[in-house]
Amino acid sequence: MKIATYNVNGINGRLPVLLRWLKIAKPDIVCLQELKAPDDRFPRKELQAAGYGAAWHGQRSWNGVAILARGATPVLTRRGLPYDPDDSHSRYIEAAVNGILIGCLYLPNGNPAPGPKWEYKLRWFERLHEYAAELLALDVPVALVGDYNVMPTELDVYKPERWVDDALFRPEVREAFHALVQQGWTDAIRKLHPDEQIFTFWDYFRNAWGRNAGLRLDHFLLSPALAERLQIGEVDKQVRGWEHASDHAPVWIELTD
DNA sequence: ATGCCTATTATTAATAGA
Numbered sequence: 350m351k352i353a354t355y356n357v358n359g360i361n362g363r364l365p366v367l368l369r370w371l372k373i374a375k376p377d378i379v380c381l382q383e384l385k386a387p388d389d390r391f392p393r394k395e396l397q398a399a400g401y402g403a404a405w406h407g408q409r410s411w412n413g414v415a416i417l418a419r420g421a422t423p424v425l426t427r428r429g430l431p432y433d434p435d436d437s438h439s440r441y442i443e444a445a446v447n448g449i450l451i452g453c454l455y456l457p458n459g460n461p462a463p464g465p466k467w468e469y470k471l472r473w474f475e476r477l478h479e480y481a482a483e484l485l486a487l488d489v490p491v492a493l494v495g496d497y498n499v500m501p502t503e504l505d506v507y508k509p510e511r512w513v514d515d516a517l518f519r520p521e522v523r524e525a526f527h528a529l530v531q532q533g534w535t536d537a538i539r540k541l542h543p544d545e546q547i548f549t550f551w552d553y554f555r556n557a558w559g560r561n562a563g564l565r566l567d568h569f570l571l572s573p574a575l576a577e578r579l580q581i582g583e584v585d586k587q588v589r590g591w592e593h594a595s596d597h598a599p600v601w602i603e604l605t606d
Numbered sequence: 607a608t609g610c611c612t613a614t615t616a617t618t619a620a621t622a623g624a
Contacts, residue, residue, distance in 0.1 A: 358612080358613070358623085359612090359613055359614075362612095362613060362614085363613095383613095383623085385613065385614060386614095409614090409615085410613090410614055410615065410621085410622085411614085411621090411622070411623085458622085458623060458624055459624090460622095460623085460624065498624075512624095515624075516624080517624060550624075552610090552611080552623095552624065553610085553611035553612050553623090553624095554609080554610045554611055554612095554624090555609095555610060555611085556610095557611095564624075566624080593612095595612095596611090596612080596623085596624080
């Protein structure tokens with residue numbers, strides 16, 4: 350089974366690129382982030398025609414997450430992260446697909462730090478930590494997949510010293526990510542490639558793609574039962590070089606069936 | 607320290623992203 354994550358940066362503007370990649374990569378499950386579209390503008394019919402059922406949690410202009418399933422309809426289990434009824438951002442959706450519980454997330458960026466956006470990111474991370482522990486306690490196969498907006502280590506940054514004060518790399522978020530993993534999750538891409546510099550995002554600014562000035566932001570956290578099934582995983586880097594590409598590239602893993 | 611580039615929304619400029 351092939352599971353992918355892709356921050357599309359606008360589901361409608363990016364639809365030709367997304368459909369082109371789906372046709373080539375043929376993932377069984379896809380977690381999408383940054384739909385930047387309200388629920389009634391989600392391209393359900395186009396994705397259905399491409400062979401994918403979907404569950405989505407949209408929002409006008411910003412955020413928005415979705416789960417796609419090839420030849421199936423994801424069984425929605427949750428929309429929105431718990432423990433803050435006043436959180437209006439669409440950043441979490443969860444569904445059961447093929448016997449796996451999939452949590453698709455778009456963690457807040459948090460810049461500028463310090464400030465209210467930074468505080469929101471830290472609170473969101475705390476809520477995720479609490480909820481992730483609940484998911485592990487269910488003792489079912491679970492994957493928490495998406496754009497964490499965190500580079501976990503210096504190996505995940507093209508030039509770490511430039512990012513030390515940034516909300517994506519400050520010690521607090523690196524520690525939060527580490528503490529989350531320590532609950533018993535496996536960072537799948539890092540597990541498969543322990544010493545390799547791997548990026549999933551290249552800024553539109555400063556010719557970042559041309560200079561390979563990238564960041565690793567998109568992660569798969571696997572529960573123990575799924576970690577045992579992990580076979581391979583890569584970044585579909587070439588997609589970042591396509592016309593009208595997102596600033597993120599798709600990332601995927603394969604599990605034994 | 608800031609803009610760079612891109613997408614969205616609303617209407618040609620503002621906001622957010624990372």
